[in-house]
Amino acid sequence: MISSMTLKRIKITNIRNLSQADLTPVSRVNILYGANGSGKTSVLEAIHFLATTRSFRTSQFRHLMSQGAHHALVFARIDPFSEQRLSALGVERDDQGGVKARYDGRTLDSAELAALLPVQVIHSGTFELLDGSPTVRRQFLDWGCFHSESAFITCWRSFKRALKQRNSLLKYGKIDPVQMQVWNREFVEQGQALTDLRDRYIQALIPEFEQILSVLLGDVPIRLGFSAGWDRKRALADMLEENFARDLQHGFTHLGPQRADLRFRLEQKNAADILSRGQKKLVVSALKLAQGSLYRRYSNRPCIYLFDDLPSELDDKHCRLFCDFISQSLDQCFITCVDPDTMTQFWAADIDLSLFHLDSGRLSHKVALGD
Ligand SMILES: Nc1ncnc2c1ncn2[C@@H]1O[C@H](COP(=O)(O)OP(=O)(O)OP(=O)(O)O)[C@@H](O)[C@H]1O
Known part of the structure; x- marks a missing residue:
């Protein structure tokens, strides 16, 4: 039985155009509608901030905080482990x-917060999973590994440290062979473990992704593949040794798990070069939904999904398929759209759904479907 972790009450202070907003969502589908610039995405940003301390659209926090404000705060009541009691989670930045992230009276670090409130966002920037830089795809992959393997975070941090130390030795040119050997050994040991975790995760994700994609998009044979960051026919240690002169010349480590990537192929070509925008949206959505589905299987807990402008790029048929799929999951969803009629028509009458209206940064609760 999957626990019903949901956000029960959210209070937002100073996120973009929301100086104060208070929202009591339902546990399944929450639709936020309003005119362009009314603050719908800002609500999603507030939830993402609560779950991660960051924006999903900008790396600069000052753009997320309301202009002229000196701090931003999002507070929520949650029951993440189905203990039938609500705990307080507050995230604040100045x-x-x-x-500062506080949960149930104690301070959380970023990994604890991420584990507490797994959140997935699908917005216009999610297209980057297909045609953006490999960093975006590694982040996607590592989100899945983090939530499915408890060993991942220690391994990932140790590998990052080894890579950083090795690169700084290479950069400053004065190689102490003993130190180099220490960091090479750590790079290989942690890098191999990290790659094994990533590989295992991807092998579990592929069938899930293909199944969801066939529901959302039909029979479009997109193949998802994993590239480890070096030719895995070669041992990682041998690869480091063979590339040492080149690494030293350029002052950084060329190959290894820091170059891992995902590949999407369609008929032997790069899928991003062939798919339409609507198809791309369905592919990246299938990826994110597959991650949520695996997460539920591993942890017995649902995710929180943020869908920014869900209907854009999709025709009615695909929008309906999308909503049908979401209806069958147990995740708590927040969906933005301009016109509520475009979205409300796609749900079964008995779905747990609420509508919220945004108008110039003011949020008001409308009716639940069927009320
Ligand atoms: N840091 C900020 N402080 C105050 N207002 C901001 C800040 N950043 C953005 N805004 C404004 O907040 C408003 C709401 O933006 P938001 O992206 O939430 O709108 P939206 O309802 O999702 O619109 P759309 O339908 O066009 O996507 C916009 O008018 C935007 O200019």
């Missing part, structure tokens, strides 16, 4: 760089 314009001096201070970040």
Whole structure:
């Protein structure tokens, strides 16, 4: 039985055009509608901030905080482990760089917060999973590994540290062979473990992705593949040794798990070069929904999904398929759209659904479907 982790009450202070907003969502489908610029995405940003301390659209926090404000705060009541009691989660950042996440009276670090409130966003930037830089795809992959393997975070941090130390030795040119050997050994050990975790995760994700894609998009044979960051016919240690002169010349480590990537192929070509925008949206959505589905299987807990402008790029048929799929999951969803009629027509009458209206940064609760 999957627990019913949901956000029960959300209070937002100083996120973009929301100086104060208070929302009591339902546990399944929450539709936020309003005119362009009314603040719908800002609500999603607030939830993402609560779950991660960051924006999903900008790396600069000052753009997420309301203009002229000195701090932003999002507070929620949640029951993440189905204990039938609500706990308080508050995330706050100020314009001096201070970040604080408090849950149930204690401070959380970023990994604890991420584990507490797994959130998936699908917005216009999610297309980057197909045609953006490999960094975006590694982040996607590592989100899945983090939530499915408890060993991942330690391994990932150790590998990052080894890579950083190795690169700084290479960069400053004065190689102490003993130190180099230490960091090479750590790079290989942690890098191999990291790659094994990523590989295992991808092998579990592929059938899930293909199944969801066939529901959302039909019979479009997109193949998802994993590239480890070096030719895996060669041992990682041998590869480091063979590339040492080149690494030293350029002052960084060329190959290894820091170059891992995902590939999407359609008829032997790069899928991003062939698919339409609507098809791309369905592919990246299938990826994110597949991650949520695996997460539920591993943890017995649902995810929180943020769908920014869900109907854009999709025709009615695909929008309906999308909503049908969401209806069958147990995730809590927040969906933005301009016109509520475009979205409300796609749901079964008995779905747990609520409508919220945004108007110039003011949020009001409308009726639940069927009320
Ligand atoms: N840091 C900020 N402080 C105050 N207002 C901001 C800030 N950043 C953005 N805004 C404004 O907040 C408003 C709401 O933006 P938001 O992206 O949430 O709108 P939206 O309802 O999702 O619109 P659309 O339908 O066009 O996507 C916009 O008018 C935007 O200019």
